Structure formats: C-alpha cells, structure tokens
Amino acid sequence: MFSHLVLGLRSAGLPASITEYLTLMGAMRAGVAEYSVEDFYYLARATLVKDERHLDKFDRVFGACFKGLELPEGVKVQDLPEEWLRKLAEKMLTPEEMAKIQALGGFEALMKRLQELLDEQKSRHQGGSKWIGTAGTSPFGAYGANPEGVRIGQDKSRNRTAVKVWDKREYRDLDDTVELGTRGMKLALRRLRRFARQGAATELDLPDTILATAKNAGSLDLKMVPERHNTVKVLMLFDIGGSMDDHVKLTEELFSAVRSEFKHLEYYYFHNCPYERVWKNNRRRHEEVIPTWQVLRTYGPDYKLIIVGDGAMSPYEITMAGGSVEHWNEEAGSLWIERLKGHYRRAAWLNPTPKQSWGHVRSITMLNDLMEGRMFPLTVNGIDEMTRELSR
Amino acid sequence: MAGFKSTERYIASRDLEVAVNAAVTLQRPLLVKGEPGTGKTVLAHEVAEALGMPLIEWHIKSTTKAQQGLYEYDAVSRLRDGQLGDERVRDIGNYIVRGKLWDAFAADRQVVVLIDEIDKADIEFPNDLLLELDRMRFFVYETRENVVAKTRPVVIITSNNEKELPDAFLRRCFFHYIRFPDRETMEKIVQSHYPDIRKDLAREALNVFFQIREVPGLKKKPATSELLDWLKLLMVEDLPPDALRSNEKQVVIPPLHGALLKNEQDVHLFERLAFLARRGT
Numbered sequence: 001m002f003s004h005l006v007l008g009l010r011s012a013g014l015p016a017s018i019t020e021y022l023t024l025m026g027a028m029r030a031g032v033a034e035y036s037v038e039d040f041y042y043l044a045r046a047t048l049v050k051d052e053r054h055l056d057k058f059d060r061v062f063g064a065c066f067k068g069l070e071l072p073e074g075v076k077v078q079d080l081p082e083e084w085l086r087k088l089a090e091k092m093l094t095p096e097e098m099a100k101i102q103a104l105g106g107f108e109a110l111m112k113r114l115q116e117l118l119d120e121q122k123s124r125h126q127g128g129s130k131w132i133g134t135a136g137t138s139p140f141g142a143y144g145a146n147p148e149g150v151r152i153g154q155d156k157s158r159n160r161t162a163v164k165v166w167d168k169r170e171y172r173d174l175d176d177t178v179e180l181g182t183r184g185m186k187l188a189l190r191r192l193r194r195f196a197r198q199g200a201a202t203e204l205d206l207p208d209t210i211l212a213t214a215k216n217a218g219s220l221d222l223k224m225v226p227e228r229h230n231t232v233k234v235l236m237l238f239d240i241g242g243s244m245d246d247h248v249k250l251t252e253e254l255f256s257a258v259r260s261e262f263k264h265l266e267y268y269y270f271h272n273c274p275y276e277r278v279w280k281n282n283r284r285r286h287e288e289v290i291p292t293w294q295v296l297r298t299y300g301p302d303y304k305l306i307i308v309g310d311g312a313m314s315p316y317e318i319t320m321a322g323g324s325v326e327h328w329n330e331e332a333g334s335l336w337i338e339r340l341k342g343h344y345r346r347a348a349w350l351n352p353t354p355k356q357s358w359g360h361v362r363s364i365t366m367l368n369d370l371m372e373g374r375m376f377p378l379t380v381n382g383i384d385e386m387t388r389e390l391s392r
Numbered sequence: 393m394a395g396f397k398s399t400e401r402y403i404a405s406r407d408l409e410v411a412v413n414a415a416v417t418l419q420r421p422l423l424v425k426g427e428p429g430t431g432k433t434v435l436a437h438e439v440a441e442a443l444g445m446p447l448i449e450w451h452i453k454s455t456t457k458a459q460q461g462l463y464e465y466d467a468v469s470r471l472r473d474g475q476l477g478d479e480r481v482r483d484i485g486n487y488i489v490r491g492k493l494w495d496a497f498a499a500d501r502q503v504v505v506l507i508d509e510i511d512k513a514d515i516e517f518p519n520d521l522l523l524e525l526d527r528m529r530f531f532v533y534e535t536r537e538n539v540v541a542k543t544r545p546v547v548i549i550t551s552n553n554e555k556e557l558p559d560a561f562l563r564r565c566f567f568h569y570i571r572f573p574d575r576e577t578m579e580k581i582v583q584s585h586y587p588d589i590r591k592d593l594a595r596e597a598l599n600v601f602f603q604i605r606e607v608p609g610l611k612k613k614p615a616t617s618e619l620l621d622w623l624k625l626l627m628v629e630d631l632p633p634d635a636l637r638s639n640e641k642q643v644v645i646p647p648l649h650g651a652l653l654k655n656e657q658d659v660h661l662f663e664r665l666a667f668l669a670r671r672g673t
Contacts, residue, residue, distance in 0.1 A: 015559060017563055019563050019564075020563055023418060023420065023566075026418055027414045027417065027418050030417045030418060031417075032410065032413050032414040032417050032418075033410065038406065039406070039410050042406065042407040042410035042411065043410050043411075043414055045407065045567075046407070046410065046411035046414055046415075046422075046566045046567055046568055047414070047566060047567075049567055050423070050557075050559075050562035050563070050565065050567045051562075051567075052425060052553075052569040055569060190554070190555070206467065206468075210467055210471075213471060218474065218475070219475070220471060220475065
C-alpha cells in the first residue's frame with residue numbers, strides 16, 4: 001500500500017528494508033496511527049528512519065510521495081471563535097475603524113465575506129488555510145486587522161496540518177552531508193581507534209586464569225593482562241594562512257575534535273604545500289621551523305598522516321623547485337608529498353572546500369592524484385570515509 | 393488502547409507518543425536518541441509510570457558485556473568454594489547470577505526495561521543482544537536451561553550517538569529522535585516542573601537560556617536538564633528577575649552560570665563577549 005514510500009526512501013539513499021515496511025504495516029493494522037495523517041507520518045518516521053541524519057531526507061521523500069494527500073483542512077468560518085475575532089478587533093482597531101466596519105454591515109456581514117473568501121482560496125490554493133490578511137481584496141486588510149494578526153484555520157497547537165510538520169524540515173541540520181561540529185567529527189574519528197593491550201598487567205584475565213587453574217589441577221593460578229588502551233597514533237599537518245583563512249572555523253573544529261580524541265597526536269603547520277620545513281607555532285613560524293626530515297625521523301610509519309589544506313595554489317608550487325610563495329624551496333612540493341606518502345603508509349588529505357569544486361582547481365586535482373585519490377572533503381561524511389581508508 | 397501520553401511532569405510531543413505507542417503495541421524495542429539532557433532516560437520512567445509497569449534499569453558502561461544482561465557465571469566464587477570444599481559447589485546453578493534481562497523475562501507481569509546509553513558499550517554489544525531482544529529468549533549454557541520471557545517486556549534503549557549501531561539491530565527497533573524543545577514547549581516543561589515559579593522570572597530565565605544557546609562557538613550548549621537545575625538555583629537564591637535582564641545589546645554573564653555552562657572555555661568565551669559588549673557601549 002505504501003510501497004512507493006519505501007521505494008522512494010531507498011532511492012533517496014535511506015536504508016529502509018522490507019522488515020521495517022512489514023513492521024509499519026503491522027503497526028497500522030494494530031491501529032497505532034488510527035486515521036490521522038500526522039500520526040501516520042510520525043509512525044512511518046519511527047519505523048523507517050533509524051538515524052537522525054536521515055530525518056530530513058525522510059521529510060522530503062514523504063512530502064513528495066504524499067503531495068496532494070493533505071487533509072481537507074479548510075476551516076469553516078463557523079468554527080472560528082467569533083468572540084476572539086471581536087476581541088481582537090476591539091484591541092486593534094480605532095473607534096473610527098470600528099465605525100467603518102459597522103458601515104459595511106457589521107461583523108455578521110464581514111464574517112460572511114470572510115467565508116466566501118475562504119472558499120475561494122480553498123479552490124485556488126491547496127489547504128486554504130493560509131494567511132487571510134494578505135489577500136489584497138479582503139476587507140481585512142483594509143480595516144487593519146493587523147497584517148500579521150488573524151491567522152485562520154491554523155491554531156498552532158490544535159489544527160496544525162500534517163503537511164506542515166514535514167514541510168518544516170526541522171531536521172535539516174542533522175543531515176550528515178552538511179552538519180559539522182566537533183561532536184560529529186569526534187564520532188567519525190572514533191573509528192580510527194585501535195585498542196591494544198600495552199603496559200603493566202593490571203587486569204585479571206579470567207579465561208586464562210580458569211584455564212591455568214584447571215591445568216594446575218584445581219589450585220588457583222591467577223593470570224593478569226594489561227589494560228586495553230587506544231593506541232592509534234596520528235600526525236597532522238595543517239595548511240595555514242592565505243586561502244585557508246576562509247576555513248579557520250572548520251579547521252579549528254577539526255583540531256579540537258582530534259585533540260580530544262587521540263592521545264598520540266602530533267601536529268605541524270605548513271603553508272599551501274608541505275616542503276622541507278614545518279612549524280609548530282604559527283606566530284613564530286620563521287624563527288622556529290622544524291625540518292620535515294626531522295618529523296619523518298621522529299614519527300615512525302606506524303603514525304597515520306592526515307594533511308589538512310584546501311590545496312588551492314599555483315601548480316608551480318607543487319611541481320617546481322623554488323615554486324613556493326614564501327621561500328626558496330630546493331625541492332618541489334610533489335617530491336615532499338611523495339616522501340611523506342612513502343614514509344606513512346596510512347596517509348590522507350582533508351580538504352575543507354566542497355568536493356564538487358575540486359575538479360575546477362588544477363592544483364587540487366594534481367594533489368589528489370599525488371595522494372592516489374585519498375583526498376576527502378572536510379565534512380563528517382568525508383572524515384568517515386577517510387577513517388575507513390586509514391584503518392583499512 | 394491505554395497509551396502513553398504527556399503527563400504533568402513529562403511533556404511529550406505527539407511524535408514521541410506515537411513512537412512509544414507503536415513500540416508498546418508491536419512489542420519491539422524503542423531506540424531514543426537526542427542531545428544530552430533532553431530527557432531520554434526520564435522517558436523510560438514516565439512510560440513505566442503511565443503504563444503502570446515496574447521499571448528495570450540497565451545502565452551500560454564501556455565495560456558492559458551483553459552477556460551480563462542475561463546472566464553471569466561466577467567462576468571465581470565457585471573456584472573458591474571448590475577449594476574450600478563447600479557443598480554448594482556441586483550445583484553449578486548456584487553460581488549463575490541473573491542479569492537484568494533475565495529478571496525482566498522472568499517477571500510475572502509485563503515490565504519496562506531501560507537499556508541506558510547503549511552506545512557506551514563495545515561496538516559488538518547490540519549485535520550480541522539481537523536475538524535475545526527479538527525472540528525474548530536465551531539459553532543458559534551452564535545449566536542447559538532455556539529462559540523464555542513470560543510476557544514480552546517493553547524495551548526502551550537510549551543512545552548518545554557515540555557509536556553507530558549496527559543495521560540489523562536498528563531494523564528491529566522503532567526510532568525516535570528527541571528534538572530540542574522550542575520555546576513554547578520549554579515553557580510547558582518549566583511549568584510542569586516548577587508550577588509555582590514566578591512568571592517573570594521564568595520568562596527572563598528562558599530569554600537568557602535561549603540567548604546562550606544562540607551564542608556561536610559554545611562547546612556544550614545547555615539543554616533542558618541544565619535549564620531546570622539553573623531555575624531551581626535561581627528560585628532557591630530568590631533572585632529578582634531584574635538580575636537576569638540584559639540591556640538590548642549587552643551580553644551579561646548570567647548569575648549562577650555554573651549550572652548552565654559546564655566548560656571553562658565556554659565561560660571564558662562568555663566573559664570575552666561581555667567584555668567586548670561593555671567596551672562597545
């Protein structure tokens with residue numbers, strides 16, 4: 001019955017399955033949603049969506065599938081609390097205006113006109129429960145019943161139409177292609193965790209103790225193991241200054257996320273393209289430079305390398321010796337990238353610019369080729385992909 | 393059908409009501425996610441209350457294993473008893489310690505089971521519970537005993553999203569994401585918790601609260617539970633509403649901000665904003 005909804009969801013990339021569809025049908029049969037479209041929407045959402053990142057997509061698909069299936073909501077004027085209108089008018093209108101209303105035939109006539117207008121609107125627009133005050137010909141505008149005031153048919157809590165609920169698209173910022181924040185990043189980075197037992201043996205190893213005791217013919221033989229720790233090691237190189245200024249906030253967020261996530265984290269800065277020197281303190285970048293060779297020597301190949309930069313530069317900065325905009329580099333940037341890549345088997349490049357635009361910038365394409373396609377956008381999704389690649 | 397509805401103490405939106413009722417009717421677990429402090433855990437208490445069932449809480453830690461929810465075999469006790477020559481040692485059943493799910497399955501009437509913060513546990517944890525939550529039965533290997541639920545309990549699972557849950561697990565659940573309440577709902581929530589709070593104080597406090605949430609760059613935005621704590625403090629201290637009022641543009645650090653801002657960097661950020669605002673005027 002609602003299979004087109006499920007198919008629509010699947011083609012939009014939501015992992016809805018037959019099991020869930022059957023659950024939905026079961027719930028419908030059990031009368032959970034009864035006969036309200038809004039309840040059906042909530043029920044379908046609770047059944048078919050299992051991750052808040054997909055809620056927005058669901059809203060969109062739901063809206064598309066059930067377009068035109070809105071409630072016959074149009075509100076009869078009789079339903080309007082007349083007193084409420086009267087009160088409102090008394091509050092908003094000056095005595096002269098009140099007199100004008102009387103001249104038009106009083107409230108009763110006005111109400112009749114309102115009903116006509118509503119009917120007219122119902123046939124023209126769907127729902128017919130929009131703002132009435134905005135209709136240019138309506139006497140309501142003329143008599144100043146507050147242009148933002150009389151909202152007919154949509155008492156906020158009671159009569160909210162079903163369409164409204166999903167059309168609001170409240171979950172938009174939970175969509176994982178746009179949402180960014182340290183928390184999202186931390187979660188994505190968490191995949192890099194590698195647990196291993198290291199250090200002093202402090203925990204009782206129960207299975208081994210039992211085994212050893214059994215071998216010992218029943219006299220107790222305690223076995224200990226070291227505690228599990230996250231042992232992943234990460235080396236990060238941040239592009240800083242120049243075109244990266246546009247991405248400061250994003251990079252800061254990433255930085256704070258990795259800082260709290262990894263115990264073994266080392267970071268250095270570079271400008272545009274990594275060359276023979278990097279630095280740790282950007283304010284004193286010219287005094288305290290560290291040779292890249294030293295970095296390579298200090299941090300072994302068991303580190304995972306993440307380079308963060310927008311990669312927007314002149315192609316010469318990558319390919320030519322002396323191409324750097326800041327200093328004279330003896331060796332080309334591409335050579336240094338090859339070296340880094342050769343040393344660190346697990347390396348990736350995070351790019352804060354949107355992926356769609358990469359093809360338009362020559363240097364990004366070159367870097368991506370140099371990284372053998374391991375360039376990822378700096379979004380939660382991109383970090384997720386990167387961690388998958390790095391922990392492979 | 394006696395369903396779950398907003399109570400005087402717990403304001404549930406309509407979508408939450410539908411999700412809870414669907415889970416109860418179809419006897420499937422309900423997975424609840426949402427910002428920390430939006431009432432995920434409290435929900436289970438309220439559902440138990442509304443349905444008139446006892447609540448069994450199982451709080452998950454990073455070291456919790458799925459097996460612990462079913463039963464544990466206390467090998468160390470048995471070993472000790474064996475070495476001391478205790479008679480109990482002959483019956484292995486003496487060393488089987490029941491877990492929370494066993495308790496729930498063995499209960500004579502339907503109960504509500506809360507599995508709190510499932511994402512804290514190991515990544516395999518939900519997978520290990522798949523069959524048990526689906527069929528509501530499990531096998532005790534040591535005693536060759538089959539434990540089958542007398543009545544299927546209502547299972548409510550909360551998650552803070554620290555780990556992704558496996559698809560197979562999700563497929564068996566209903567899902568609800570508790571959205572951060574808008575101002576109107578928040579007023580209701582405040583009203584339901586502190587019915588005798590002064591109107592003007594509540595209004596000013598909410599103003600400040602939503603203002604703080606708007607501040608860009610906060611590490612931890614204050615949520616409902618923080619607001620309620622803060623209001624309680626304000627009421628205890630009996631502060632006048634004027635103390636909260638800030639002049640148009642001026643940002644002031646709210647009194648007793650310790651209840652709202654839980655991070656020294658956030659407090660620092662606020663102090664800086666306040667300083668800038670003062671200098672600007």
